[in-house]
Amino acid sequence: MTLSRKRSDELFLRATKVVPGGIYGHLAPAGGLPKVFPHYAESAEGCRFRDVDGNDWLDFMCGYGAILLGHRDPEVEEAAERQRREGSVLNQPTARMVELAEAMVERIDFAEWAVFAKNGSDVTTWATRVAREHTGRRFVLKAKGAYHGVDAWCDPGFGGRIPEDRKFVGEFKWNDLDGLRSLAKEHEDDVAAIVLTPYHHAAFGPSEMPADGFWAGVEELCREKGIILVLDDVRAGSRLDDGGSHRLFGFTPDVACYSKALGNGYAISACVGREDLRRGARDVFLTGSCWNDAVAMTAAMKCLDLARERNVVAKLDTLGVRLSKGLRDAGAKHGFSFSLTGPPAMPFPWFDGDENLYLLQQFCELCALEGVFFHPHHNWFLCGAHEEATIDQAVEAASVAFSKLTAEKA
Numbered sequence: 072m073t074l075s076r077k078r079s080d081e082l083f084l085r086a087t088k089v090v091p092g093g094i095y096g097h098l099a100p101a102g103g104l105p106k107v108f109p110h111y112a113e114s115a116e117g118c119r120f121r122d123v124d125g126n127d128w129l130d131f132m133c134g135y136g137a138i139l140l141g142h143r144d145p146e147v148e149e150a151a152e153r154q155r156r157e158g159s160v161l162n163q164p165t166a167r168m169v170e171l172a173e174a175m176v177e178r179i180d181f182a183e184w185a186v187f188a189k190n191g192s193d194v195t196t197w198a199t200r201v202a203r204e205h206t207g208r209r210f211v212l213k214a215k216g217a218y219h220g221v222d223a224w225c226d227p228g229f230g231g232r233i234p235e236d237r238k239f240v241g242e243f244k245w246n247d248l249d250g251l252r253s254l255a256k257e258h259e260d261d262v263a264a265i266v267l268t269p270y271h272h273a274a275f276g277p278s279e280m281p282a283d284g285f286w287a288g289v290e291e292l293c294r295e296k297g298i299i300l301v302l303d304d305v306r307a308g309s310r311l312d313d314g315g316s317h318r319l320f321g322f323t324p325d326v327a328c329y330s331k332a333l334g335n336g337y338a339i340s341a342c343v344g345r346e347d348l349r350r351g352a353r354d355v356f357l358t359g360s361c362w363n364d365a366v367a368m369t370a371a372m373k374c375l376d377l378a379r380e381r382n383v384v385a386k387l388d389t390l391g392v393r394l395s396k397g398l399r400d401a402g403a404k405h406g407f408s409f410s411l412t413g414p415p416a417m418p419f420p421w422f423d424g425d426e427n428l429y430l431l432q433q434f435c436e437l438c439a440l441e442g443v444f445f446h447p448h449h450n451w452f453l454c455g456a457h458e459e460a461t462i463d464q465a466v467e468a469a470s471v472a473f474s475k476l477t478a479e480k481a
């Protein structure tokens with residue numbers, strides 16, 4: 072298809088005058104494919120969205136994971152609308168907050184309490200402070216390249232930091248248990264928390280699953296040294312297991328953070344934890360202007376129920392396997408060693424040997440011209456509105472892209 076981009080470009084030019092950088096963060100044009108990705112979206116439904124120039128896209132980013140069931144899921148929207156009529160941000164929390172906390176404690180096996188905020192960063196940072204409060208220690212250990220949010224202890228940018236922001240943060244290589252053990256030893260008796268995602272889903276590289284024994288080793292170290300194990304399940308939560316991603320990998324964190332898929336597009340995040348962290352959770356101050364938003368809490372509760380009812384986790388896994396096989400076979404047919412890494416429900420694409428992502432960018436650009444929104448730098452997300460037919464449509468588009476890539480190579 073020919074992509075029209077007149078309005079997108081016009082809006083971006085206007086934005087550069089009133090918004091620093093035009094679009095900031097990972098959505099800045101340079102973070103994607105500036106020649107083909109639209110800068111602004113107009114509307115979305117199910118697994119498709121329309122950009123401001125009227126181009127329709129088959130969506131494999133799903134609001135960077137915030138959409139679990141599908142854009143504008145009718146049942147979530149109806150529940151949210153009912154609550155909207157009652158009010159969203161009142162002076163007091165509503166009963167929705169208690170009900171949502173109960174629902175999360177019921178679903179997440181180790182959780183005895185839950186708190187809510189708006190973004191993943193709100194709760195990952197708060198969780199490190201709860202760990203510090205609980206242990207009376209200073210250091211937080213994390214995996215290199217792992218994203219935990221926009222705060223100064225962990226953000227991937229360059230600006231606005233002072234060296235002290237990271238004075239008590241240590242990094243080790245994902246899956247390197249010996250490296251983690253020696254880092255913990257270096258700061259003996261001063262490590263408050265180890266913060267980890269359930270598997271390593273760094274941007275700009277293939278996803279890495281936990282090696283055999285990795286999680287058992289992390290857990291053992293935490294128990295032995297009294298370190299709080301914080302699971303950052305902000306990106307993967309609800310997509311891999313509806314009781315939390317730790318269940319898929321067979322370990323038990325002390326605290327876990329969720330956001331993205333929790334509210335099917337409504338802004339909400341949560342942190343849950345074990346009983347003995349309740350005092351720390353009570354003592355570390357937590358609030359925000361709209362954090363008691365009853366509409367988002369209603370949407371989250373409905374989303375949790377529907378995901379279970381519709382067996383979304385199993386569906387996304389099955390569809391992800393179909394996508395993975397379809398793309399691998401289509402690539403092989405055209406002479407490419409292409410695969411999807413990470414869990415099928417949220418895979419990161421990879422061409423063997425394409426360390427600088429050059430082929431991947433060309434491939435995603437060609438898929439964009441076929442109307443499929445595949446990102447070259449970030450893991451993709453499937454949602455409950457994808458069906459076998461939409462997966463097959465994406466594979467067909469990818470076949471066209473692979474054949475054009477072959478022609479370019481020749």
Ligand SMILES: Cc1ncc(COP(=O)(O)O)c(C=O)c1O
Nearest residue numbers: 190191192218219220305306330
């Ligand atoms: C693993 C992980 N942790 C934390 C965050 C931060 O969440 P938010 O962008 O909602 O602040 C993200 C966001 O992408 C994430 O993927």
